[in-house]
Amino acid sequence: MNQETDFIVRNADENDIPEVMEVNLRTLPENYWYGFYKFVLDKWGDLFLVAETDKKIIGYIMNRIEDARDPVLYGKENELIKEKKRSIEDIMSSFKNMFSESHKVGHVISIAVLPEYRKKGIGTALLNEAIKKMKDNYGAEAVYLEVRVSNKEAISLYKKLGFEEVRIVKEYYRDGEDAYVMVKKL
Ligand SMILES: CC(C)(COP(=O)(O)OP(=O)(O)OC[C@H]1O[C@@H](n2cnc3c(N)ncnc32)[C@H](O)[C@@H]1OP(=O)(O)O)[C@@H](O)C(=O)NCCC(=O)NCCS
Numbered sequence: 001m002n003q004e005t006d007f008i009v010r011n012a013d014e015n016d017i018p019e020v021m022e023v024n025l026r027t028l029p030e031n032y033w034y035g036f037y038k039f040v041l042d043k044w045g046d047l048f049l050v051a052e053t054d055k056k057i058i059g060y061i062m063n064r065i066e067d068a069r070d071p072v073l074y075g076k077e078n079e080l081i082k083e084k085k086r087s088i089e090d091i092m093s094s095f096k097n098m099f100s101e102s103h104k105v106g107h108v109i110s111i112a113v114l115p116e117y118r119k120k121g122i123g124t125a126l127l128n129e130a131i132k133k134m135k136d137n138y139g140a141e142a143v144y145l146e147v148r149v150s151n152k153e154a155i156s157l158y159k160k161l162g163f164e165e166v167r168i169v170k171e172y173y174r175d176g177e178d179a180y181v182m183v184k185k186l
Pocket residue numbers: 027028111112113114117118119120121122123124125146147148151152153154156157158160
């Protein structure tokens with residue numbers, strides 16, 4: 001139990017899904033159906049965590065593990081630093097990457113904390129615990145996520161934990177907003 005803020009982080013189980021869905025519906029416009037949560041839980045249950053206080057779920061994080069061939073996603077390249085136009089060498093190198101070895105990476109699917117429990121370190125605790133497990137249990141080389149370019153709170157949390165913006169995906173979200181892809185090397 002965390003003394004200062006009185007919450008625990010633990011693995012989610014199937015009974016938690018309805019409450020996790022409630023937290024998600026209250027906090028994010030990106031919502032999922034029950035079967036998706038169940039699929040993620042069955043496949044990467046050790047990376048599906050909830051924050052709980054007095055038996056109430058106040059936050060969650062769900063993640064998956066992927067095999068990445070894209071060097072941006074495993075933390076080798078940053079498209080936002082490379083300012084030059086894509087040369088023929090870049091195009092050839094992207095083509096080569098498609099056939100190169102894949103790299104294990106963690107992908108944060110969704111993280112949220114109920115508004116009344118924010119700024120107490122819960123988001124940090126969820127993310128840190130998930131990242132540790134990605135590394136220890138799967139040997140992940142990096143962790144990446146997408147975030148709305150306007151989501152100052154989340155971007156600030158990710159930067160504090162060592163993520164950096166590496167790519168912009170235009171109109172990634174349904175409402176047309178762009179996303180940053182942010183990566184942290186492990
Ligand atoms: C992003 C979110 C998960 C952060 O959760 P949290 O429990 O409040 O995060 P923490 O208390 O661990 O905060 C850690 C850091 O995040 C940043 N941060 C969090 N809230 C912030 C705010 N309102 N303004 C500015 N920075 C903020 C700060 O850098 C903070 O460090 P500090 O406390 O030393 O200043 C939470 O705001 C949330 O659920 N937002 C809605 C859902 C969402 O946007 N999810 C991310 C989708 S990509």
